[in-house]
Amino acid sequence: MKKLSLQLAGGITLLGAIAAMPAMAETNVSKISQAMSSDAVAQNVTSVSQLSDVRPTDWAFTALQSLVERYGCIAGYPDRTFRGNQATSRYEFAAGLNACLDKINEIISAGLADKVSKEDLATLQKLQEEFAAELATLRGRVDALDAKTAKLEAQQFSTTTKLSGEAIMSVQGGSGNTGAPTSTNVFVSSRVRLDLNTSFTGSDLLKTRLEVGNGTVNIPTAFGAGSGPAGSNIGFQTYGQDYTGLAGGSTFTLAKLRYDFNIADARVSVGPVMHAYDHIDTNSYANNEAVDFVSTFFINNPLHVLVNNQTGGAGAAFDWNISKSAFTLRGLYLAGNGAQPAATAANNGGLFGDAYQATAELEFAPKNDKGEKPFALKLLYTNGSVANTDINAGGVNVEWKFAKGAALFGRYGFGSTKRTPILGAATADLSPQTWMFGLAFPDLFKEGAMAGIAVGQPFIENKVGNATQTNLELFYNFPVTSNIRITPDVQFIFNPNNSSANSTIFVGTLRTVFSF
Template identity: 80%
Template sequence: MKKVSLNLAGSLGLLSVIGAVAASPTFAETTTVSQINQTMSNDPVAQNVTSVSQLSDVKPTDWAFTALQSLVERYGCIAGYPDRTFRGKQATSRYEFAAGLNACLDKINEIISAGLADKVSKEDLATLKKLQEEFAAELATLRGRVDALDAKVTKLEAQQFSTTTKLTGEAIMAVTGASGNALAPTNTNVFVTSRVRLNLNTSFTGSDLLLTRLEVGNGGTSIPTAFGAGSTIQNASSVNNSSNIGFGTYGQDYAGLTAGSTFTLAKLRYDFNIGNDARVSIGPVMHAYDHIDVNTYANNEAYDFSSTFFINNPLHVLINGQNGGAGAAFDWNIAKSAFTLRGLYLAGNGNQPAAATGVNRGLFGDPYQATAELEFAPKNADGDKPFAIKLLYTNGAVNNATINSGGVNVEWKFAKGAALFGRYGFGTIDNRGVAISTVPSFTSGLFTGGATSTDTSLSPQTWMFGFAFPDLFKEGALAGIAVGQPLITSAIGNATQTNLELFYNFPVSSNIRITPDVQFVFNPNNVSGSTIFVGTLRTVFSF
């Protein structure tokens, strides 16, 4: 149990003058049991001291210096704050005083039990006896609470899952109604999707983390697939690379899990610190969105936007399947400044050494991505980072196409309850001499009537912009609205697909959140005059 004796007023000194403290004007006499419980739970952990000189705010000229010196060096029952201060002028309550007295009683009992009773003066023992009688009720309350805490700790230790591992989880259940079609109107469809994640968070040193995630869903069909607007590159079974480069840009991130109703190893990585400023992650199942292109208001399908497009930049999160990829990442805050440098390498088929269907696999084969990110995020007077801008560069390959892209990710909380955010990406997709119009990856509606038989590369752009409203109507809630265009390139002619999404996420309790979410996709796959509407009621349980 942490010592609370550090909270005693400056008049707490030699046991012979402790009684004077109780009579001092700064001594509260009306403290309740609930107040002492709160005091004991909120106080910082005491800093043990062996010499009064270790208390930086105690001077030899202080009137209680000799008394403190005796208690610290003779009895060892006075502790300081973590910053090595005693704060002797701070007022104290009867319960705080009793806690300090209890610490001294325990220490003196240790001395007597060790056969060193002669080290305790008769005057001190007489004072202790008098104070024990005066504070009998408070001491009984404190000791009863300690006994209760000890019993709880013993029970928790006996029932805990592991001394090194903590189990957390998340379950998403969503009811979705959608209508429209990329090519022609269709009837409204209502369907249910779900996903469950179980995370085993293991730490061996206290600062490291071995993250193991098991994931399962009901295998619901993704929205683009249901409406004939999905790119085949998302589910190209021949190379098993699930990528954003197909621009399946309004599917729900938690729908259409390839594992269906079978639990899948969806994350396995180890994070550890190097020095005080850098952290490294390495593992066989990692995801780019954990390490780069992160945005406070548009990055979590369980908390904010549902669609893949608004969660990440499709030109910078190339490896985006449920199983992610094998690789490594680092996060380096440069000299504790406002600048942070990040790096990431992932291979989607890192677990498959052999080549297949003309595509090289393995740790350095297709698909892969290598991304560098530089962030500037200065702290304000409160230590927060309301503004952040990230510059990104990505080199990668998907389905024998080479991708080089740059981008920017920005967020700015410009008021207490309002923030703006956005992403922009640009680059090239080189199909290595093969006409794009002949490759299914890029002909799933995207290039109808646009791409010619001689086009072998693209120069796409992508952008999104939105506003977020933290704590709207309720503390812990978040509302957001965003608009953007997933793919703009002259090779497809009239690039008019525009996505609009709105959501309001509010907590029902600390473990349950509900989110109404609405999407409008205008001119999906750049087919003018068509609109897809998607309405979702999402419930998330966390534990």
């Protein structure tokens, strides 16, 4: 960039002052400069004192003061800083120059030409000549962006709703011996989700999900895995793919319908079709059957996600970050048969009947210097009833990214269940425990990829069986493109159904996920 020695009234070059600018506001050109920067949104200022890092002793203070207060063509970053020592490109400089030209043109058009000094006009004229090529390029980009925006607005699905989708196709099979009447062959499964995300105010969200799949029976069922209360995660059917065994089969089902909105510092959700895993017991490395582990056990704690069928339950949840600190409090209530007005032999239905769960969660997750949360510790308490089984449980959920490409995570749960019989036991009262621990390797071999390995025991109770079932799962999620991912996954189930008489089960899965 050629040095220009044309002076402003304050004795500082206009070139030096504008060159230090962040993206300008209130112009189409500013949109381009904002797109070039990670600090996206500029903040208008009317006084140089509003810029927290600009001081009267700074060499460009007088020039900045003039440009802000005389012409109003400087904006700060979202945190009200100016960052005058930050390097700028010729295109960013041209965007700032164009913003000042527009402001001065507005002043002249308003009949206030006497407020613009001849020296400033001469300087701007020479700057305009110096950056003619860049200004032409930026204006060409703006015209193209305006045309593209107009086209998208004319052809968009909705002014308030965005459509997104996910399709899972997988091949899986298993081998082993649990004494079940049938064994499994290699077979294929699929699931398609269509999400309609609607916002009326910009901060709220009405989420509607339609879901369909072809899998109605999964591998654990084929192996005769013992189960706990119907519709819950409790039991030994924990190595089934989370996206198979859909109640609706090949018929589209309303799989989610809830409304999220803000009340002060809390995010509140209400709806007739909600799921616990959206609000509690989340984990960055073991919580998404499309990205990480396929089995239900490693996705959620079986003692804390009780209402876990495809259509979830009716209820409400909140997420409250306490005074913008490292502590967050969450609460959830779900009724699995909230839409059922009459009692049945299996449950008494309704919003406050079986099945239901009420969960409270307290999270401690401090931010580091980069604003990230590499460590999170969550304490949970759940009270519920599923299939006439009363459940009280406590739990812990932890994750820690201790290196750039490595993290550990785990869950532990303990509690009590009351029902006769349950899981084949002769006693009405059980005190089960459950745990899992794993390692994740983000960006392994490729950015966006992730590998993971986890081991755990879904149901530890010496009154049930003569051994403890142990699950081991490994996966590698590889992004082929930004919209296609392939994941090989293997599982080993030792002592299935808490019985040493049952041989080890092997389950292999090749999962492909398309997102759009």
